Amino acid sequence: MAYYDDAEKLDIYGILDGPLKFTEKYVLEYTINGKEQKDISYSQKDSNYKQTWSGSLKFYAASYCNVYIGGDVFPCRRHLRKAADVEIYIKRKSGGGRQLLAQKTVDIRDFHQSLLLTQVHFGSDKEQYKTRSRLNFDWDRAEPIVLDGTNDTIYHYTVWYWDKNNYKESNTIKDELLIEIPSSYKQ
Numbered sequence: 001m002a003y004y005d006d007a008e009k010l011d012i013y014g015i016l017d018g019p020l021k022f023t024e025k026y027v028l029e030y031t032i033n034g035k036e037q038k039d040i041s042y043s044q045k046d047s048n049y050k051q052t053w054s055g056s057l058k059f060y061a062a063s064y065c066n067v068y069i070g071g072d073v074f075p076c077r078r079h080l081r082k083a084a085d086v087e088i089y090i091k092r093k094s095g096g097g098r099q100l101l102a103q104k105t106v107d108i109r110d111f112h113q114s115l116l117l118t119q120v121h122f123g124s125d126k127e128q129y130k131t132r133s134r135l136n137f138d139w140d141r142a143e144p145i146v147l148d149g150t151n152d153t154i155y156h157y158t159v160w161y162w163d164k165n166n167y168k169e170s171n172t173i174k175d176e177l178l179i180e181i182p183s184s185y186k187q
Contacts, residue, residue: 007067010080010108011115011163011173012040014060014088017129017137018122022152023056028118029089029098030062032080037062039078066108083107088118088158090147099148102158110185113163115178120156134175 014028030037040062064080085105091098106116119137121129126139142155161178 007065008108008111009066009113010064010106011113012060012062012064012086013115013135014040014042014118014120015135015137016056016058016060016120016122018056018120018154019128020056022122023058025092025094026120026122027058027091027093028060028101028120029091030060031087031089032084034085037078064108080108082109086116090120090154090156092147092150096149099145101156104158104160106160111162111181113165114181115161115163115173116158117161118156118158120154122152122154124153124155134173136175 012030014030016023016026016028028040028042030040040060042058042060062078064078066079066081068079083105084107085103087100088102088104089098090101101120102118104116106114108114117135119135119142121137121142124144129137129139137155138157139155141157141159143157144153144155146153160181162181163173164177164179165174
């Protein structure tokens with residue numbers, strides 16, 4: 001993929017964390033410039049984010065590049081050429097409306113690698129949370145809300161990061177190489 005080494009790339013990650021009775025009832029949905037992104041994949045467990053308690057971790061991932069790549073290559077499966085308005089929603093699987101968690105404008109052209117990370121934790125008992133090997137939940141950033149039509153409380157936040165990692169050396173996101181891009185950037 002040497003031809004694509006200089007392509008700008010945006011990763012979108014979403015993490016739902018908490019007791020299984022909650023994480024199995026909810027999904028994250030994404031829109032980019034008003035268009036629903038139906039092909040964002042998720043896994044119930046991911047080897048890089050080990051399950052450390054009796055809860056469940058649902059991990060969403062999508063990658064976008066500013067060039068077209070032949071075939072279905074995971075790191076650049078989707079195309080995004082310019083600034084985009086990304087909306088992140090949480091929705092009950094069994095119907096009902098969706099609730100907006102965050103809206104961010106990101107520009108793939110501004111950073112060689114960037115990451116839009118949304119984290120959701122179900123419940124208000126912070127003592128139940130166990131740390132992960134990386135991408136830990138940042139309680140200082142989190143905002144609590146009660147989901148529409150239920151008494152389910154979640155804490156959530158969304159952050160856009162500049163990813164300074166050199167992926168020729170390592171294909172793993174490293175927390176210490178993520179630099180937050182301020183909300184006021186280019187506004």
